[in-house]
Structure formats: structure tokens, C-alpha cells
Amino acid sequence: MSISFKSLSHIYNKDMPYAHKALDNINLDIKEGSITAIIGETGSGKSTLVEHLNALLLPDEGSLEILDYNIVANQKQKFLKPLRKDVGLVFQFSEYQLFEETVIKDVIFGPLNFGFSQQEAINKSIEALKLVEIDEKYFNVSPLELSGGQKRRVAIAGILACDPKIIVLDEPTAGLDPAGSKQIIDLFVSLNKTLNKTIIIVSHDNEMVYNYCDDTVVLSHGKVVYHGSTLDLFSDQKLIEEFHLLLPQIVQFKNELTENGFKISKEARTIEDIVGEVIKQVKK
């Protein structure tokens, strides 16, 4: 099973003088069960692309097959609610969207809205808050009293409580401190590995993409210019130059070593991996 964009285009201000084709004939299959990164310069269409995944935006041309749903341009969509339950979208700076008096009320809003019973919704919400490691003592506190990282995790819990199969995160670590970022990263890795959720991440953070995402999609001017293995992408000098990618420091380190005669395998993606390989060569 996969998530299939088929010749999908999206045009903002269609039929207006300011019409702008934000997505241009996208053909893309994202593997279910993967962690896939969507990268590209500001304005390349990343957010527009992911907002199609739960039909916040509808295609102007082409279609999108996702789970058991098929969203076709210019057709009335009848299944938006179940689709939005199954595909959870965490926006950029999602903490700005917390609105309830208490943390638990905020999280429970989603599951109640999607028709879970009161008790089920409470259970789901508590489960979700535990997953994002928000301590019970904060459940009845105003979300405004939490730190930035905690707020964002509460916002993510609101999505997880609806039990989505696919989780889409738009710039999930932007603006967080390193500890806060690490918690979010550990969270989505474990959602993927233990609960087998499909994770799609829009990010500018190539370090994170390199370390944690199996596959990467590169968008440029509304078109898919690369889709494949993240490791392949960042080890291909031609692609890096063509897409103006900022190299993760780990890749810079690998390149510097290779240029100086060390042999580093493509699969080495952490400092420990690389240092391990170097040690074997210097201590021969």
C-alpha cells in the first residue's frame, strides 16, 4: 500500500490574475510504514503538498489515493471526516493552536469531534499524553503555563488521541531547544518503529532528515525533483549541487575524510558509526 499522488496539481487563486501553480503535476508514491521527509526551499510547495494528505486542500487537477480514500479533482468529497481522523496533520508552530482551559480538554477535543465516546476519548487522550511524555501533573493546567516544547507535544497529543494511521508533521522541531527537538524526534521514531505509523515530515533540518528519515522527497517550484533513499541523495554530489542542498555536518565530515583517503561506508550515518570506521583504519 502507498500514498499515491497522480498527476496532481494545485493552483492558488485559480482563474484570477494572481493564479499561482503551487503544485505542478505531482506523481509520487510514499511508502506506508516509512519515515519520509519532504524538503525543498521556502516556497517550493512542501506545505501545500502535505495539506492535500488530509484534504485541507483539494487537487485542482489529478488525484490522490491515500489509505482507502481516493480524492479526485473537481469531485464532491464525502469522506473528509474519517480521512481527517486517519491522517493527522501537525502544523508548523502547532502550539499556537492550543485553545482550551486545560491540557486534557485541549487533547480531548479531537477524539470527541471524531465521534469517540466520552470515556474512549478520555482514555485515548491520556494514552496520547503519556506517549508524548507529558506528566499527569500538567493534565489540568492551562496549556499557556507550559514551556514551548511541552506545548508542542500537547498539540501533537491532540492529533495522536484521534488514533491516526498516518502522521504528518510540518517543521516539528523548528524553534525548539535541542532537548525539546530530541524529544519530538524520539517520539516520531518510536511511533514509526513500535506502532508502525507512517510518518511524513516537512523539514528544513537536513541533519535530522539525514539521521532519521528513510526516504526523502525534494520539491522545487512545485515539482518533485527527487524521491528515493535519503542516504543516496546526500552521497550524490551532483544532486546536492543541483538542488542547492545544505550538507548535514555529518556528510561534510564524511566527505572530508573520504577526500583524505579514508574509506567510509555510505551507511555510516552517526558520529559513532564514522568514528568506528576511522579507528579501524588508523590503528591498523
Next chain:
Amino acid sequence: MSLIELKDVYFSYNDDTKAIDGISFNIEQGSYTTIIGHNGSGKSTLAKLIAGLLPIKSGEILIDGLSVNEENISKIREKLGIVFQNPDNQFIGSTVKDDIAFGLENRLVKSEEMEKIILEYIDKVGLNKFMDYEPQNLSGGQKQRVAIAGILAMRPEIIIFDEATSMLDPKGKKEIKQLMADLAKDDTITIISITHDIEEVLQSDNCVVLNNGKLFMHAKPEEVFSHPEKLRDIDLDIPFIEKVKEEFKHRKIKLKSSDLKGLVKELCQYHSNH
């Protein structure tokens, strides 16, 4: 005399917890100081206290020998400018030019002189081509550059960057960090930058590390990063190069370089000596 002196400064938002808990240190004129600490450590609060945006509870902050208090606030404000985190929340003018003019108009600068000042600083931040653009049509990095030009035009002695790069994309971050490094070369400008970007610390002269409202360290970046375990204890990261050195150290190879190229050279030498 130091340009900025903090003497046993306390502040709390409510009575139970001290957001700033007895902090003293000095900042020299013309220096570039980064302030780091995990979320909630008091970084932004400290910046607001220095700028007089929050009233201190006890202790004293002196800028150029002037105590930061209600009485001196307008003189203090003439000396400093702040670049905030969100590039979208700091525009007034309908074009880049107008936006920079706003501050100058408030200072009653004559219009013929104003034109000259605006052009000078638009050039300094590299936005000549964008002079007549509407700010909302600029990228995040460009917006922050407009904000910086607006502040530079007021010729402040001190510029405070309050997480000014954290909402930008990598390109924008790089641009603004480069601009900050360039500004730091000017001895008349003192830079204070509150940041989560551990790599930015490497380009500053001094680093203030805060933890739970207390001063944890105040030292040169190399000194700060020579204790990675201490930083990890308070939830802070260390720069990539330091992580690499740490990993080699675990495996009994001590490396000294402060950049990747040098480090790999050291490894090559190690290779040929063993």
C-alpha cells in the same frame, strides 16, 4: 568600566519562582556575547531586563553607567535595539524603505538626511534590490535583514538578537548569522544574541550559559565547550565538531582542532605515526 554591568539581578513573574535568580556579569563594549540555556532557563527574561522591557525586582543593571529604570528608560532605549524571533511581527512600513524610515521619523531626522541613512543601511544588509518591496513578499531571512537595517539606522550601541534566526530556514539562518558576524567586526556595536543555535556560539567572543535563572558559566566558547558533560547535564547540546572530538576521546584519540579540515589532517598524521 564595562558597557553593560549586571549586579546581583533578581526577577520573578510571580512570587513562587525566580525567573532570574541573582545574576552578575559584565559585557564589554564592542563584544559579541551569546546567551544559551534550555527553554525556561531565563534567557529571554534576561534580555528583556537589559532592554528595560521588564522591571527588575532587586539588584541593578547599568548600561554606560546608567541604571536601567523608569527614569532612564528613554536614554537607554536610544542606546539599544532588539531583533525579535518572529520576522512577521515587526513590520510597520508598507515598503522596505518606509519600514526603515519609521524609526528615523520618530527621532525627527530631516528627510534629506533620512534618505541617505536609509540607503546606507539597506546597502549594509544587502537589500538594495528590494528597497521598494512590500515586506510580506520577502523571505524570512530578508525580513530579518530589514528589521536589522531599521535598528542599525538608529545607530544603537547595543543590538539584542532574541532568537532572531530560530524561525528561519537554513538559508535565512546562514544569512543572518553571517550578517551578525560582520556587524561584530564593528567595535562600536555590542551584540547580545539569545540563541538555541549552538553553532552560532562558536562565532561569538563570549558565551553566557544560564540554568534555572542562575549564571551557569560565562566564558569563551572554547572554554564552555571543553566541558561537554556539564552542558549535557543541563540539557544543552554541543557543536558537531566537539561531539566528534568527544567520540574520538572515548576511543583514546585526543584531537585539538576547532574545525573539520584541521581535525581530519590531525587524523591523517595520527595514521602515519602509528
